[in-house]
Amino acid sequence: MLTVRNLHVYYGAIHALKGVSLQVEEGEIVTLIGANGAGKTTTLHTLSGLLKPREGEILFQGQNIAGMAAQKIVALGLSQVPEGRRVFANMTVLENLELGAFLRKDAAGIKEDMEKVFVRFPRLQERIKQLAGTLSGGEQQMLAMGRALMSRPKLLLLDEPSMGLAPLLVKEIFSIIKEINAAGTTILLIEQNAHMALSIAQKAYVMETGKIVLSGPANELAQSEEVQKAYLGG
Amino acid sequence: MKKMFFSLPNLLMALLLLAFYGLTYAGLEQGWIDDYYKLNLFLICINIILAVSLNVINGMTGQFSIGHAGFMAIGAYGSAVMTMKLGFPFGAALIVGAVGAALAGLIVGIPTLRLKGDYLAIATLGFGEIIRVIILNIEYVGGAAGLNGIAQYTNWHWIFFLTVATVLVIKNFMTSTHGRACIAIRENEIAAETMGVDITRYKVIAFTIGAFFAGLAGALHAHYFYTIQPTTFGFMKSFDILVFVVLGGLGSLTGSILSAIGLTVLSAFLQDYAELRMVIYSLLLIIVMLVRPQGLMGTAEFSYRGVAKLYDRLSGKGRGPGNDTAVG
Numbered sequence: 001m002l003t004v005r006n007l008h009v010y011y012g013a014i015h016a017l018k019g020v021s022l023q024v025e026e027g028e029i030v031t032l033i034g035a036n037g038a039g040k041t042t043t044l045h046t047l048s049g050l051l052k053p054r055e056g057e058i059l060f061q062g063q064n065i066a067g068m069a070a071q072k073i074v075a076l077g078l079s080q081v082p083e084g085r086r087v088f089a090n091m092t093v094l095e096n097l098e099l100g101a102f103l104r105k106d107a108a109g110i111k112e113d114m115e116k117v118f119v120r121f122p123r124l125q126e127r128i129k130q131l132a133g134t135l136s137g138g139e140q141q142m143l144a145m146g147r148a149l150m151s152r153p154k155l156l157l158l159d160e161p162s163m164g165l166a167p168l169l170v171k172e173i174f175s176i177i178k179e180i181n182a183a184g185t186t187i188l189l190i191e192q193n194a195h196m197a198l199s200i201a202q203k204a205y206v207m208e209t210g211k212i213v214l215s216g217p218a219n220e221l222a223q224s225e226e227v228q229k230a231y232l233g234g
Numbered sequence: 235m236k237k238m239f240f241s242l243p244n245l246l247m248a249l250l251l252l253a254f255y256g257l258t259y260a261g262l263e264q265g266w267i268d269d270y271y272k273l274n275l276f277l278i279c280i281n282i283i284l285a286v287s288l289n290v291i292n293g294m295t296g297q298f299s300i301g302h303a304g305f306m307a308i309g310a311y312g313s314a315v316m317t318m319k320l321g322f323p324f325g326a327a328l329i330v331g332a333v334g335a336a337l338a339g340l341i342v343g344i345p346t347l348r349l350k351g352d353y354l355a356i357a358t359l360g361f362g363e364i365i366r367v368i369i370l371n372i373e374y375v376g377g378a379a380g381l382n383g384i385a386q387y388t389n390w391h392w393i394f395f396l397t398v399a400t401v402l403v404i405k406n407f408m409t410s411t412h413g414r415a416c417i418a419i420r421e422n423e424i425a426a427e428t429m430g431v432d433i434t435r436y437k438v439i440a441f442t443i444g445a446f447f448a449g450l451a452g453a454l455h456a457h458y459f460y461t462i463q464p465t466t467f468g469f470m471k472s473f474d475i476l477v478f479v480v481l482g483g484l485g486s487l488t489g490s491i492l493s494a495i496g497l498t499v500l501s502a503f504l505q506d507y508a509e510l511r512m513v514i515y516s517l518l519l520i521i522v523m524l525v526r527p528q529g530l531m532g533t534a535e536f537s538y539r540g541v542a543k544l545y546d547r548l549s550g551k552g553r554g555p556g557n558d559t560a561v562g
Contacts, residue, residue, distance in 0.1 A: 082425055
């Protein structure tokens, strides 16, 4: 579904991604783990068109989307839940969700997806008229995920959904990610919480200073000595 | 929430506006309203157009522009040349002034709107000054002396209906999908982009719409005051407009309108105390910014529901559920 080959991204003179390659198959949960500053978010921003790569290929369903405008990529079915949630604080929950469907014109489909979001996140329905900025961190994460789902993505990119959340909430969010995946959405998950990420993913990539340094089935990586040492506190 | 255009409150509002229009017209014709009040009334209308149009850029879309007087200048000079030098009717001159300003907005907007925050502010400030200096150096439009003897075509009909039209168009833009996209950019640019909002495009659209109506205000201004000079449209003018928007609340049209009215009236009152005027004006601004940094209205708008709630509260029928910011 998604094939990334030899991706190079620069911030001015800084070489942030040094030849990243990865592969996501349809129906999978794939996770990209690594320390702060490894280039995880940069990778994700390049996939969703917020950054342009200097070199490399991003094939999404066979089409090269490297350097394409963000709104075209969203229209193709690749949607991002940004780091730190980034909900529209002065808009209501409903308005946030409506903006998620910004590029869609099918009113019936939008309504259907809105109902699906409310089934998945009943808390959002309870707070439908509340301003997003007044929600708790966990609720904002749910809203950010619901908002991304409103574009009916084929591939959902999640950037650190566990950031700043209490352990119990992290568990809840991760079980919802699994549900979303089970309902047919492929997921690329970026996490610092390697333990949680490896527990739900089928495949994992480990990033360090702009490069993929390890990859393999998630359960194997979770056992590997290197990962244990560096990311799992073992 | 879908609302009918011809709903009862809308009709009532239209009736109120028409009554105001008719009464004022009668007053002007009969001489109940003297020239001093007329001047301030017209200034209020022009300032409302300016404030509301800048609000599209600074308030709705969150792009800090401080060169609004530049667009006003283009509208003023463009339209004055049309009527004075080329003999076109006023209506056509208004369109040329507004469209000319909109084109300038488009041309300036495409490169500068890639800039953010302070950088954009500086770029727009520079643009305003460039326009002023260019006009200053064109002999055809009078250079530093400006254009004199522009026919006074701006009358109550033109100014009233164009002010109402401006507010209606911008209000509808704000509540449309496109307006929502602009607000999303203000709220969070990255999130808006990941939702598929073409942020550069919408910033340019907002800038162009704001410039269009600033040009319109400039044209009305030129054809009311007989004379225009490059200094009329300097940085201080841009700053005045900015103050309307910030004081009223960035993002609130109601706030822009209220503060345009309030500040125009205030500066009329303070005209007699010229030396104190700027002091009082500045003090007022400082106080408002300290007490209500989000501006008088924040991002709230006038709504019929808000009025009903306010009425209920004042008449002691108990409080509506929360959200008192919606009160208009």
